[in-house]
Amino acid sequence: MKIYKTLLSLLITCGVISSGVMMSASAADSGIYNDITYSSESKEYEEFKVPDQISKVGNSSASEAIAQDENVSASAAMLETPYNVFDIYDAHQKYVKLHSGDMSMIYKKAEGIDVSYAQGKIDWKAVKDSGIDFAIIRAGFGNANKYPNQVDTWFKYNIEEAQKVGMDVGIYWYSYALDVEAAYNEAESCYNVIKDYDIQYPVFFDIEEEKQKRLPTSQVSAIIDAFCSRIESKGLYAGVYSFSSLLSSNVYQQVLDKYTVWVAHWDVAAPGYAHDYGMWQYNARGRVNGINTEVDLDHCYINYPYLISPETYVPDGTETDSSEQLFPVSMDKGKAKGIDVSVWQGKIDWDKVKSSGVDYAVIRAGYGDLATQTDKYFEANIEGAEKAGIDCGVYWYSYASSPADAVLEAEACYEVIKGHKFEYPVYYAVEDPSIAALSNQEITDIINAFCSTLEKKGYYVGVKSYANFLNTRIDPSVYSKYDVWVAHYGVSKPAFNSHFNMWQFTNEGKIDGIKGYVNCNYAYLDFPSIMKKAHINGF
Structure with missing residues (x-):
């Protein structure tokens, strides 16, 4: 034998x-080679050209928070190693943030979209009536404090009209940052655009540029940490968005454990990402009433409106304390x-x-x-x-x-x-x-x-x-x-x-x-x- x-x-x-x-999955490869690339999962293609950021290559901290004093240079917070004692505290804070309050309210399945200028003028009442629960709206991209035209041209309309019809909203900011200082400035730009609005979903840092994915893991991790920690210092709930391949291979897990994750992976039974996530962008060619173009579709599994504003949250009976029946089977x-x-x-x-x-x-x-x-x-x-x-x-x-x-x-x-x-x-x-x-x-x-x-x-x-x-x-x-x-x-x-x-x-x-x-x-x-x-x- x-x-x-x-x-x-x-x-x-x-x-x-x-x-x-x-066992086998429904998705199949198309030939002897699986040519899965970043572009097949990428969220969007930007039509704007922005100035190149100055890259500060080196070993960067993936867990050291950006200094809270605005007069302190963000790059001064970079360390030689991503591992330090504060990771224990950060992990505990994430646990507290997710598990504080009524445990029966933590998980909730919701259906959403994410939009930008690319969708043009949206009929938000028709979107709401079609069964969409939430929208993640692009506020802008890059350093809008330095380049004001980088606020999304439809942001004000989208967020105000969506909220008029009772739509819950979150934010994403498209990044071009190649170093910690640039990411810090992008966070400031984002905050200045969104600070006057009530937001029920996280503020997501969208990192997917070709130049960014070629950076060392330590650099990518530090960039994400810089943006998200600065956003959270403003009292907002921060998260990171990218495609599953970048999140799986180019970011220290210590950083991903600190913030909520929105993973993009299209046309598969479950995202190819083995760690915790709260949202999944599963389709880039969706069709929704009230939008004349294709639009990204998202599943959400975490009850962000409750976690962000538990004192004003009104339950609808679909909340649960168990995620087992909500998430797709993971890796x-x-x-x-x-x-x-x-x-x-x-x-x-x-x-x-x-x-x-x-x-x-x-x-x-x-x-x-x-x-x-x-x-x-x-x-x-x-x-x-x-x-x-x-x-x-x-x-x-x-x-x-x-x-x-x-x-x-x-x-x-x-x-x-x-x-x-x-x-x-x-x-x-x-x-x-x-x-x-x-x-x-x-x-x-x-x-x-x-x-x-x-x-x-x-x-x-x-x-x-x-x-x-x-x-x-x-x-x-x-x-x-x-x-x-x-x-x-x-x-x-x-x-x-x-x-x-x-x-x-x-x-x-x-x-x-x-x-x-x-x-x-x-x-x-x-x-x-x-x-x-x-x-x-x-x-």
């Missing part, structure tokens, strides 16, 4: 396998969080990677059918990860066009990895475009040839590819013999029709110690225990 099936049977008997391993983060790396990540500071919360790394050993095609950084990555206390697995990138080629690739892989111990599987990455020209049977035979060769040498083996390719180009019999590592980005669950134990959920991860983007993964089995107990993968 195959190693994989034997171990799986043993694990089921022992009750080790989690019953919550994810299952599994048993361990990992990355996969190759020569493309260059030199990695593995100690920083470990400190960032990474549990394991799947490292490219090489590619093709020659042992000389070892990944340039394989040995350095294995050594660095092991010294840092990070568990390791490996993958071999395939170019095989026949089973005979696949056997040569397996032998080459063995020559490179023998002598090492791996807590995670040895994966065969079958995703090169050249493979697409082969028949399904040829691809299946290639995978079986590689995996069986390495399995006979005492390795726990699996196949890795994109969800659509795994669904349509490989015979399902492979999945009963070998483990599966599925890649599908920008979704709450991979759209794979069979069992899998690892999911590559983004190719735009940002991890301390690695320059640029890196693939991030979740593992759903306790692989280290499996390898050690079965004395395989070098153990």
Whole structure:
């Protein structure tokens, strides 16, 4: 019997396998590659051109609040590290803010829209009558104190007419800030525009510009913190808006834990964001009575009107103290969080990677059918990860066009990895475009040839590819013999029709110690225990 099936049977008997391993989702990828980009989730395209902000690049604080004294420079609040003792206080304050008052009032499902000048003149009575509960209205963008024409041209009309018909409203401010000082000034601009209005929903900082997403995580985090902390110092309820990929990979969680989150992710069963959020922008092409253009549609799950003004809030009977029936099913983060790396990540500071919360790394050993095609950084990555206390697995990138080629690739892989111990599987990455020209049977035979060769040498083996390719180009019999590592980005669950134990959920991860983007993964089995107990993968 195959190693994989034997171990799986043993694990089921022992009750080790989690019953919550994810199944397929309704969203499907469109080809062998999932080209999920920021633009596919982005909130809007600005027609205005604003002056470039001056970027102050460096390690910035992600949790230090902006100085409350307006005469103190905002940039002076930046620190070298995002971690400090005040995070405990900030987290407690968020808990108090969310859980103070009557717990039976905390959660409430509401339907909303977000609008700007792009929607033109809106008939707000028709919007209200259509069943819309709230509207998040753009107040402006950039530094409107310096450039007054950057107040949204329809803001005054929208907020006043919406409130006349009894619509609850919130605010968003579109950011171009590239440093803390610019974000602080944007917060001041926003406050000056909205200060005379009663607002029932949060004031959201909209961060999604191309230049912003290229900044270091520390810088993005500090920018968000600067705006939101300044808004809250004015007595308002602050939040951050962006698309799920940026929130998941380019902001310190300590910052996101301090403010409410509005996540944008369209046309999926649930947003591809694994942490807490209060609002979800689920559609960018909605149609609502009273608006002549397409409009963004939003679900809200937190009862913001109650949290913001409990003394004036009038219950309608739809409030609840339980969120279980309101939120869509979120991402299952599994048993361990990992990355996969190759020569493309260059030199990695593995100690920083470990400190960032990474549990394991799947490292490219090489590619093709020659042992000389070892990944340039394989040995350095294995050594660095092991010294840092990070568990390791490996993958071999395939170019095989026949089973005979696949056997040569397996032998080459063995020559490179023998002598090492791996807590995670040895994966065969079958995703090169050249493979697409082969028949399904040829691809299946290639995978079986590689995996069986390495399995006979005492390795726990699996196949890795994109969800659509795994669904349509490989015979399902492979999945009963070998483990599966599925890649599908920008979704709450991979759209794979069979069992899998690892999911590559983004190719735009940002991890301390690695320059640029890196693939991030979740593992759903306790692989280290499996390898050690079965004395395989070098153990």
